[in-house]
Amino acid sequence: MDHDSRSARWERRTEVPLAVASLVFLASYAVRVLGHGLPRALYDLCAALLPAAWALFIVDYAVRWRLSGERLRFVRTHWLDTLVVILPLLRPLRIVRVYEAVQRRHGEPRLALHARVIVYAGLSALLLGLAGSLAVYQQEHTAPGATMRTFGDAVWWACATFSTVGYGDVVPITPIGRLIAVGMMFIGLALLGAVTGTFASWLLQVFSREDDERRPGS
Structure with missing residues (x-):
């Protein structure tokens, strides 16, 4: 199986879970910034979810890098993905990508x-x-x-x-x-x-x- 097929299969399988993780990351960050009057347990939970979601993003990036077989060229050709790993607040943009993928699976976009x-x-x-x-x-x-x-x-x-x-x-x-x-x-x-x-x-x-x-x- 070639690298492109393996990478495509990985992206199809992870796009929805990573989109959910992106929403969890954004929501947890919002609670950390704005939720000063919320229960301490919820505040601590969000504090734990932030690095957990970030870790998922890093694992996804590492796996796609490995499956691509491009080594350092992957960083240059996927500079936006690299930037998103460094700045995870940009990760909610994946939701837009997932919407497009769902439309494609149901035929031509409406x-x-x-x-x-x-x-x-x-x-x-x-x-x-x-x-x-x-x-x-x-x-x-x-x-x-x-x-x-x-x-x-x-x-x-x-x-x-x-x-x-x-x-x-x-x-x-x-x-x-x-x-x-x-x-x-x-x-x-x-x-x-x-x-x-x-x-x-x-x-x-x-x-x-x-x-x-x-x-x-x-």
Whole structure:
């Protein structure tokens, strides 16, 4: 059996469990950041689930690396997977991938290509916005002179950052908070570009089709 077949079988078998682990990781992280008034037992459980889920991500990466047979080339060709292992808060993006895989298993996706791009970009923005809000709030809300005092402030800041508006009323002041901000700026630009580019392409197709229908003899 070749490496590609073995890797594909592994990914098919693990995509749903890893998606669940991604949700568990995000939920546990949210409880750790926001659940100060919750029972101590639940707080400790989430503290244990975080490294356990992270360990699953590392095992999955190691197995796929081994099955690929590419050695160091795997790291270069799968740089996003490598980044996700280092920054597990990006892992919820796997949920979008699982949705696509489920649609494929039931035949052709129900949505057109343009609609799928917009839907997936929206889901990605929602998941990454939540993860980014949690991460930056954790770093900022106790910092001296911080303007981001509540989680609502962090969500407002994430929306302004993703939309590239940047009002400046709430800004990160810690080094890690600013590093998170830079990452979210790049992600926001990429997602916004994907959505606007896809929408523009759809409009061009619509106008082109209308022009063809109006031409005599068409």
